[in-house]
Amino acid sequence: MARPKEFDTQAVLDQAMDLFWSKGFEATSMSDLVEHLGLARQSVYDTFGDKRAVYTAALRSYCQQRVANARALFRSDSPVRAVLHEYLSHTIDKALGEEDPRGCMLINAAVELASADEATRELVTNTLKAIGRELTIRLRRAQENGEIGKHQDPVALARFFGSVMAGLLVLVKTTRERRALEDVVDVALKTLG
Amino acid sequence: MARPKEFDTQAVLDQAMDLFWSKGFEATSMSDLVEHLGLARQSVYDTFGDKRAVYTAALRSYCQQRVANARALFRSDSPVRAVLHEYLSHTIDKALGEEDPRGCMLINAAVELASADEATRELVTNTLKAIGRELTIRLRRAQENGEIGKHQDPVALARFFGSVMAGLLVLVKTTRERRALEDVVDVALKTLG
DNA sequence: AGAATTTTTGACAAATCGTTCTAGAATGCG
């Protein structure tokens, strides 16, 4: 019947994610995108729709990855302290490994688009909540195990670590001092008692 | 000799700050700016130069205000705990009072421009450091007063609270749940012992 | 009043933006 699609939609989406993640939505032009995706301009429009739709699809894919990642990490059996340390430290390591750190696409989206785009804000909010839920579950389990004190509030702790993570993801864009970033993690982990 | 300038440069700068703060750099067009500033297009170019120069001047002014604010707050004689609580809570109150929270222009600039604009990144980094220094000094004083334990590291604590603050300034853009934000503050303050 | 200078205004050029269109090459199935 017809010529089949020659490109893998998910792979193209990953490429789009990559570019939007680095440059943000506004600063990325459709020409940038077409060039970076390596397929024809028309194919982009045919496959996704307009520019915003490409961005949304890319962000949605990113969100799924992050939730899946958090889920896998927090459901492991290592001690919470170790898990959280890895969660935060990995962010630092990754950022210091890039020549100019792009942080987290979710956080970037929150800052750039949350005030202007209702749909994006909702997507971001829901994703952050989903990750928070996973962490809350993990903290509750840790409390039952006796890893953290009975007086602690898992929900509050999860929110706290979410905020620390968000802060780190901003700060890695401004400093490359490992110690400064690790200090944040070390102090934050003290709250676990 | 000549007709004097009819507008107050600083007042105009404050207006520019206001708009860039809300919409970011890329999403603000020169026409938006001209309209919002209330003066002629040509006057803007004459006074500041190009669009980026207006942004930089506005951001610089914002930075000075934030450093001055932090200095005043941290040099007060109230207990550190109270001061930090006010510092963080005020952020929450302000955000919840706005119909769509714009967070902090510094943080917004860090996220939107740190990777692309060297000069902006430097300005942001230096400002964050300056605020951090003020807090460090305050924490050291608190340590001498016995307000916080001898084993604490004022530098690390200051970095930690800087990160918590940055995180909060992102999260206020995604949620309007006061409790969720206050949980962050409450847990963070526990690190003071 | 008149000289000096700034503000305003509107038009303007040039580039870039997102998007659509066209034409043709490529590919699979009957």
Next chain:
DNA sequence: CGCATTCTAGAACGATTTGTCAAAAATTCT
């Protein structure tokens, strides 16, 4: 083969972008 469909390449579109130019209006000082 030939029909159907998709991909590519590039031109083209209108809107919007940043920034400039020139001339008129306004204002202050001599």
